[in-house]
Amino acid sequence: MPQNLEVIILAAGLGTRMKSATVKVLHRAAGRPIIEYVLDLAADVSDQPPVVIVGHQREAVQKTIGNRARFAVQEQQLGTGHAVLQAAGALEGAKDRRILILSGDVPLTRPATLKKLIERHELERNALTLLTMKPDDPAMYGRIVRDKDDAVVKIVEAKDANAEEKKIGEVNAGIYIFNGEDLFKNLRNLSTNNAQGEYYLTDLLAVLRSQGQRVGAVVADDPAEAIGVNSRSELATVESVIQQRVVDRLMSEGVTFRNPATVVIDSTVTIGADTVVYPFVTLEGMTRIGEGCVVEPGVHLINTKVGDDVHLKTGTVADDSTIEDEASVGPYAHLRPGTHLGKHVKVGNFVETKKAVFGEGAKASHLSYIGDAEIGKDVNIGAGTITCNYDGVNKNKTILEDGVFIGSDTQLVAPVRVGQGAYVGAGSTITKDVPADALALSRTPQKVIPGWATRRREGLKKRE
Ligand code: UD1
Ligand code: CA
Numbered sequence: 001m002p003q004n005l006e007v008i009i010l011a012a013g014l015g016t017r018m019k020s021a022t023v024k025v026l027h028r029a030a031g032r033p034i035i036e037y038v039l040d041l042a043a044d045v046s047d048q049p050p051v052v053i054v055g056h057q058r059e060a061v062q063k064t065i066g067n068r069a070r071f072a073v074q075e076q077q078l079g080t081g082h083a084v085l086q087a088a089g090a091l092e093g094a095k096d097r098r099i100l101i102l103s104g105d106v107p108l109t110r111p112a113t114l115k116k117l118i119e120r121h122e123l124e125r126n127a128l129t130l131l132t133m134k135p136d137d138p139a140m141y142g143r144i145v146r147d148k149d150d151a152v153v154k155i156v157e158a159k160d161a162n163a164e165e166k167k168i169g170e171v172n173a174g175i176y177i178f179n180g181e182d183l184f185k186n187l188r189n190l191s192t193n194n195a196q197g198e199y200y201l202t203d204l205l206a207v208l209r210s211q212g213q214r215v216g217a218v219v220a221d222d223p224a225e226a227i228g229v230n231s232r233s234e235l236a237t238v239e240s241v242i243q244q245r246v247v248d249r250l251m252s253e254g255v256t257f258r259n260p261a262t263v264v265i266d267s268t269v270t271i272g273a274d275t276v277v278y279p280f281v282t283l284e285g286m287t288r289i290g291e292g293c294v295v296e297p298g299v300h301l302i303n304t305k306v307g308d309d310v311h312l313k314t315g316t317v318a319d320d321s322t323i324e325d326e327a328s329v330g331p332y333a334h335l336r337p338g339t340h341l342g343k344h345v346k347v348g349n350f351v352e353t354k355k356a357v358f359g360e361g362a363k364a365s366h367l368s369y370i371g372d373a374e375i376g377k378d379v380n381i382g383a384g385t386i387t388c389n390y391d392g393v394n395k396n397k398t399i400l401e402d403g404v405f406i407g408s409d410t411q412l413v414a415p416v417r418v419g420q421g422a423y424v425g426a427g428s429t430i431t432k433d434v435p436a437d438a439l440a441l442s443r444t445p446q447k448v449i450p451g452w453a454t455r456r457r458e459g460l461k462k463r464e
Helices: 034-045 058-068 080-085 111-123 180-187 201-210 232-252 452-463
Strands: 005-011 051-054 070-073 098-103 128-133 143-146 152-156 171-179 215-219 282-284 300-302 317-319 346-358 363-375 386-388 398-400 411-413 416-418
Touching: 005 034, 005 080, 034 058, 034 098, 034 111, 034 232, 051 058, 058 070, 080 180, 080 201, 098 111, 098 180, 111 128, 111 171, 111 215, 128 201, 143 171, 152 201, 152 215, 171 180, 171 201, 180 201, 201 215, 411 416
Parallel strands: 005 051, 005 098, 051 070, 128 215, 282 300, 300 317, 346 363, 363 386, 363 398, 386 411, 398 416
Antiparallel strands: 098 171, 128 171, 143 152
């Protein structure tokens, strides 16, 4: 890591083209605000905390970044050159240092590319070395003008470019290394004589050249590395590139994706080897999946921890939950926050859980609601069982001790406790605690009237 490198990140603009109430750098791609990817990048190449230029919604931006950076405020957004100048105070002692400028809205650059840029800067003894790229569509990027010797002579912003210049395919990625002294001295002399009436950082290139200083450029191998987020469409592109990278890394670590293009995955998610992910799965936040799991189509996990050899069947949704090894969930189960399924637990189709802890080997296989509950080991909950946890005012708890058997279609009116090994007969409404090893039954006895149906049919015939 070069010791003499300071980093400035530009993040004061609102991002008008996003058409959003939220400042651009806080828009999320693959689960993280885009500025965070840029902060990671800065940390990869410099051990100095970067100076982030903030302006629009600066409280929110500073809150997201916290102590990962120093801040300089740009009160009015007068252009990228003006933005960099705001760091002059913070970097006062940095005259002899190299200054890497990153844009808060360019999150996909790889550390290796920045290292190449830094090396080239030193090797060629440049005053400025910038990153360029050749995207399929040069769009609104600044055009790189080279002379007949292929030297970079100036950058022309798309809005200022003439028809000839517009055709240039090489564009400015918005990533630069300057020598500290050259940067701050010349920034003060920029003018706003351009289409946008702004102080363009990009004008420094021609200024340095006119002083006889050396300027170099590195062309990014992969134009995706320099995609800037200026619109929702570019945000979507950036998100898909990040996800592609995440999926590629996970595959290299031993995860199978049956159709990776259909999987939505945050960059914060981890998955263990030999797990198989089916199509149309969404994995968000701090979700952690262990080894050897099967994650079937339509599974949606948010901040959920999954152990090893777990089977998540089609359509299962889990939020803020924990699922231990060898459990099986779904199809179409809904684990709401505070659910904890122990080892070998089975939660079957159309079962909803909330703040429910299931002991090892417990089962709720069909059509149940289990909320605010403690379920012991090897408890068997029959089809259609529900915990009546809410009395209109308070949420009350249901406790089923180890080995309890709950017959189908039981209502457990909480607060209620069923003691260890007890049985509850099907169709019961349990309003009182059941002692260990007892049988509780609360249904009305069955009545049978022989021949009733025959007599009814005959009566109907006579009326015809
Ligand atoms: C800029 C470059 C362009 C380059 C492109 C690459 C200039 C004049 N143009 O254009 O050559 O191809 O980036 O992505 O530099 N910002 C501030 N304060 C300001 C203005 C901008 O902090 O007063 C910040 C923005 O928040 C953003 C970054 O600087 O993070 C770039 O600004 P933006 O307006 O997006 O510049 P581009 O038009 O993309
Ligand atoms: Ca931009």
